[in-house]
Amino acid sequence: MSFLQIERDGNVLIATMNQPETRNALTGNTAVDEFVELCAQVRKDKSVRAMIVTGAGPVFCSGGNVKDMQKYFTGTPPDSDTVKDEYRNGIQRLPLALYNLDVPTIAAINGPAIGAGLDLTCMCDLRIAASNATFAESFVKVGIVPGDGGAWLLPRVVGLSKASEMAFTGEAINAQEALACGLVSRVVEPDELLNAAKTLAGKIAANPGGVLRMTKRLIREGQENSLASTLEISAAYQAIAHQTADHEEAVRAFVEKRKPKFQ
Structure with a gap:
């Protein structure tokens, strides 16, 4: 089963993360490969003028698959060089592809955006949140650092002080707090989220x-x-x-x- 469900609405492309059973986790599956391939296709397709990224189910994206992290301390754990290569050839390909995509991107955040899920929203140009969305730079809570580029991405969106607070505490903020610190530009009711994102994307796509x-x-x-x-x-x-x-x-x-x- 594919991780991304792709739809086309005129000049707007909608990419929905569609593995709600894993809370749309980005690791332990084909998520990164599919995002990288999608970005390559969009870059070549000059008819695409905007892209929306959203999630299926109650969660936008839970980031890394925490259960899968047990491999780092059970059985025969991989050595440091192996882990570094895993990140370089895995999750780190995502920000390089999505952040650098030359088509305007909108994250339509339908629920919790946690860890790499939060950083995924920061790889996009614009962010609209449902009122029930939450956000957490929660890597410290599971004893790791932001290995996906979050230390570079988040401060550029919310500023150094707020990014440091979120990264050092790992605590979640709600949609209104995200609006106040500039993490999102708009908060709407959950049933209005996709239409709001499509309306914004349509205004963008109306231009050359x-x-x-x-x-x-x-x-x-x-x-x-x-x-x-x-x-x-x-x-x-x-x-x-x-x-x-x-x-x-x-x-x-x-x-x-x-x-x-x-x-």
Whole structure:
């Protein structure tokens, strides 16, 4: 059984984690492989303009499979090099694929997002939470560190102080607390969540696909590069954008006071 259930709604792709019996855990299954493959496909498919990530069942994602972690101290435990390679070739491929995907992504958080499940939401650009969602950077609670990049991802979303509090205590916060600290941008009732995510995705997807991808790339570059470097990249991207048919259509539609029809 596949971990991801994929649907298409026009230019929007909806990826639903569909293993509620494991609380949509990301390890001990094909989850990472499927996410990486999906991101590769979306990158090639220029008709996709936005992607929603959500979970089936009452839990968004429980992160790592804790029961599976017994292998590290029972029988013949793997050595440190083996464990490092397991992370490099396993869960760490997920943030490299999803965070760096050039299509805008929305996490529609339908329930608890725990450990790597919380970090998965931070790999997305936007986060909408159901009112019953909870969030925990809970690695310390099971005696491990954020091996999936959470120490890099979470501070960029909520700031260093709040990220440190969440990581050092491992305690969960509710949806309203997540809204207050900027972890999510909106909280809605559970039965409104997917429609809210689709509405937001539709507003994004109404814009030219190529420009959306370049805009996301600029935002990513701006997080790491200097202003001068980002301006230089912006000038190069703008030179490309000005020469596209979508730019011409957008300008003509504005002048003619009509809705644009992008390619």
